[in-house]
Amino acid sequence: MDFNDKLPIYIQIMNYLKRKITSGEISECDKLPSVREFSSKLKVNPNTVQRAYQELEREDLVFTKRGMGTFVTEDDDVIMKLKKDTAKEVISNFIGEIKGLNFDDDEIIEIILNEIKKED
Amino acid sequence: MGNLVEIKKLSKNYFNKKALDNLDLNIEEGKVLGILGPNGSGKTTLIKILTGLLRQSKGEVLIDGHNVGVYTKSIVSYLPDRNFLYNWMTIEDAFKFYIDFYSDFDLKRGEELLDFMKLGKDMKITSLSKGMTEKLNLTLVLSRKAKLYILDEPIAGVDPVARDQILDAIIKNYDSNSSMIITTHLVRDMENLFDDVAFLKDGGIILKGNAEKLREEKGKSIDEIYKEIFSK
Secondary structure, three states: OOOOOOOOHHHHHHHHHHHHHHOOOOOOOOEOOOHHHHHHHHOOOHHHHHHHHHHHHHOOOEEEEOOOEEEEOOOHHHHHHHHHHHHHHHHHHHHHHHHOOOOOHHHHHHHHHHHHHHHO | OOEEEEEEEEEEEEOOEEEEEEEEEEEEOOOEEEEEOOOOOOHHHHHHHHOOOOOOOEEEEEEOOEEOOHHHHHHEEEEOOOOOOOOOOEHHHHHHHHHHHOOOEOHHHHHHHHHHOOOOOOOEHHHOOHHHHHHHHHHHHHOEOOOEEEEEOOOOOOOHHHHHHHHHHHHHHOOOOOEEEEEEOOHHHHHHHOOEEEEEEOOEEEEEEEHHHHHHHHOOOHHHHHHHHHOO
């Protein structure tokens, strides 16, 4: 994983793990790597990984089992909410850019529908 | 958490030259502090005072509540910025040397680290490359169960593979009961290791703080902040 320079490292680690969760690469109940293992892999201070895990726990995306490690939530609703939040973010970026091209709403929807058909 | 190291109004003069000028700095227990500055900014002078190799001209240094002396030397493990082993030694001899000198030397940890660094006990000091020497020195320093580790330029002049191994060894051996001071001007390679950073310029601290907070406040990496400060 490459770190972008502008953001605190713990936030980048959180975003990285969120992407893995939304894409299903890490699924419900999976165990995250231990803080030590992960910090060694990423070459970052263990306190930073610890902080990322704590913040993810505060957002209910992961939970810790005493002496066992950190696990991804079992709650589908929480993961669905994360997906929807991520989707909102993607779409709001997209809308910002496409509005810059001066299309009206109907045109935008038409373009999207056409593209989705192509993908299928 | 308390401060393991407290430095108050520290000054060091070499004749007329001020190497350190009224410097204040604390290091919290369990934290990794990066002291960042170009050559000649006073990093090594500061480290030498902390390790008792130099005496300050003015000011106070407390490590674990004690003035620098026999006690503080027993809890500080120091990696100098150059090789400190004798040429006649093998790695085995270097280990014995450390065991004799330091009662907190953990042989098991030392052997694991040596293995991790891909070094063998029968190797001679004279046969080691620069990167290997650095890895051996670091192995010895990290194998002590110290309260404070002081690493002076631990990755200067080593190749990228050795650099990664060194970073890995530092991370693997970090534990929350001890603190670490790392000096470097290779900020980009090391910045993700630091809890706190202090920028040293002309013998004084011109900026210090939590690394993540500084990134957040300035929207910049520590490396970019470093360049901004020192390219002026």
